[in-house]
Amino acid sequence: MRAVARRLATIVPTLIGVVIVTFLLTRVLPGDPAAYFAGPTADQASIDQIRAALGLDQPLPVQFAAYVKDLATGNLGNALSTGQPVLTELAARLPASAELTLTALLISMSIAIPLGILAAVKEGSFIDHVCRVVTTAGVSLPVFFTGLLFVYVFYYLLGWAPAPVGRLDVYFTEPERITGFFTIDSLLAGDLETFRAAASQLFLPAATLALFSLAPIARMTRASMLSVLSSEFIRTARAAGLRSRTVILAYAFRNAMLPVVTTLGMVFSFLLGANVLVEKVFAWPGVGSFAVEALIQSDYAPVQGFVLAMALLYVALNLVIDLVYGLIDPRVRLEA
């Protein structure tokens, strides 16, 4: 527990750094939000008016002080692109992104880990080659391309997938918000129709993301399994006559998991990044597309809010991974 507290204490300087850097970065960006939002027929006077309304006519330190003060009160400012408070937007959109990313990660894990194990156990066999081809293909196809291809084939040509119109088909109503995950909320509400609709909307974008993240997980599982399988305790286990299945899953895999978990953490974070493109293709109302939209319009508040939220998320994620290490491998716990 003390280790957790100590870890948490190290977060503080990180966050202060993030706040300062994002503030400065957004100011360095080219573009004049006041002119952009003044609209097509604005004259200089109305541009200046908007600049004053946004507080952009103040010197930078004053803007920064105002920003920090707002942050302390939980006010992240307003997003000009959607007109809503950034906090509301992030809260509404984060579950959408999280649902997509986690589903993708689950799909990816359920394919990549068994594939990696099999490839390691039967090194050089047919399945090992399949593993190599799948992972190479997955990592070399950019997500927006796979996304568009999937839409073209599974929606446009075959008609198997539903229309890529976001989280739910137009004629369904959103389930009552409990977790913000439509699939879970609809199940909690006992509404199977909505569940099916939400799950079917989720499948293609999640599969697109999953394909992209297969490679690192499968490769890491394979490499780490290979090194464990060649170690002496495995030979001993085999010599002792343990079943091959027990040896591989109970002894080898458990020891091979540590690097895999590290990779999972990394994969999760870069999936959140790759999300941006997938969200654009599938009209998914997540945080990624929101942040990109804001960036294009030089809309500072959402970009700052997004970076801050992501930083918090990563910090939390790293903490969780550190804790999981301890569970998998007691040695790590002792060292901490």
Add this chain to the structure above:
Amino acid sequence: MDRRAFLASASSAAAAGLLGSGLPWARAFAQGAKQDTLLLISENGPNNLDIHGVGANRPGYEAAWNCYDRLVTYGIKTLPDGSRSYDKDVIAPELAESWQADDKGITFKLRKDAKFHDGTPVTAADVKWSFDRAVTVGGFPTTQMAAGSLLKPEQFSAVDDHTFRVEFVRPDALTLPDIAVIVPAVFNSALVKKNATEKDPWGLDYTKNNVAGGGAFKVAKWTPGAEVVYARYDDWKSGPLPDLKRVIWRTIPSAGNRRALVERGDADVSFDLPAKDFSEMKKAGKVAVASTPISNGMWSIEMNVTKPPFDNVKVRQAIAYAIPYQKIMDAVLFGEAKPLFGAASNKPDDLSWPRPAAYTTDIAKAKALLAEAGLAEGFETRLSFDLGQGVVGEPVAVLIQESLAQIGIKAAIEKVPGANWRGEMAKKSMPFMINFFSGWLDYPEYFFFWAYHGQNAVFNTMAYKNPALDKEVDAARAAAASGDKATYEASVKKMIEIAYDDAPRIPLFQPYLNVAMQKSIGGYAYWFHRQLDYRSLVKTVA
């Protein structure tokens, strides 16, 4: 987990995902609601439901147009090609049943049965409050009101509950047309005042997320960035009750997916399509398409006359003769635009606007003109365009760059991010650019006032100041106000001729607004604001 178990679970998961969509009862459930529901898709959604709001975007104008009433609106006419468009020459009643103009102002008689969405009757006091708001809040609404000489609250008065009067500050032919645009919408003043705060006396924060009007549609649900759901206001009195009971407007950022959705029949209307998609869909014939020239709008090449060598009219004309006009029409617009080049003369023979200039692609002539200007060797410059409109701007820039190289002009292409474009325009820092301008009010002198006049508005990116031209523009405005047709015609023709001969701005083409819809959708009409009016749309289900 062994291989079998894994394969079984993976394939069942995949099957569950894919089957979900094809379920027969999901379709059946949707069928009933589909009949009077319109599914509309477009690239962006609104960021504000109130056009008076700070930074309200174009999709926001659409929400305001359909959810609020104005005193008057425009009529609808059928164009020669069979498509329907608003009619700038016919002002039609909306909240006002009738109106009477005299020398000093206009008196509007409001209809007595009109109610806001919450049931409160619409009174002249609401109209007065709304007009006061539009001229006071600043920014775009105030600028737009000023375009019709609607400048200050003292001009507006509520004579009695159902009589509203506007006093003129000066005679201006655009006053009544300006009252029919989106900005002078009528707000439920009691409701907004109740939700206003000391810091926000006009209740802009409230109307950003809530409709406080009495228009034909109400916003039933709005998920910013994703979806707007409208429900018809059944008690609407300011026009024939719309056929559609619900309109669902989804934001689909990917152009390819918007096209797929319409072609598969899953979306009813896809608004504002790229020219390429439009021309291909028109050829395929699966869906109905409509395209209307954007009124009072043109894409053009603009040269800052304060920056040499563009201060030399010969250089400007040389460039006008070096533009690959037809290539731009074919390769960028797939023929889907109105050419604004190759006229017999720069001297207009009628008042139609935008009209072609007399320039064509003539490299020999361009070279000769450049030599006359003493620049036979050519020169270096940079050609800017707005990345926000890159679909058109970028290929046009590349074609022009290629063509200018033939007369020795090396133009480096500069891509300006959308957020930056307006600022660069205001600074007048770009020497040479590709740009688009359109005016809501469809009058040539309105275009010239913003884009050519020496008052040097943001849109006069050329920083062009020519007293001879200003004289004609001012004369045309005055003649329009006083109803002096002969002077008006002469002045408009003269100002176009001067502008085209002097060539600070070289017209390229007048773009079209493209819409694709299912064949079951009827009643589409083009509006000056280039957004969709749901009120006239009908959906017939076979």
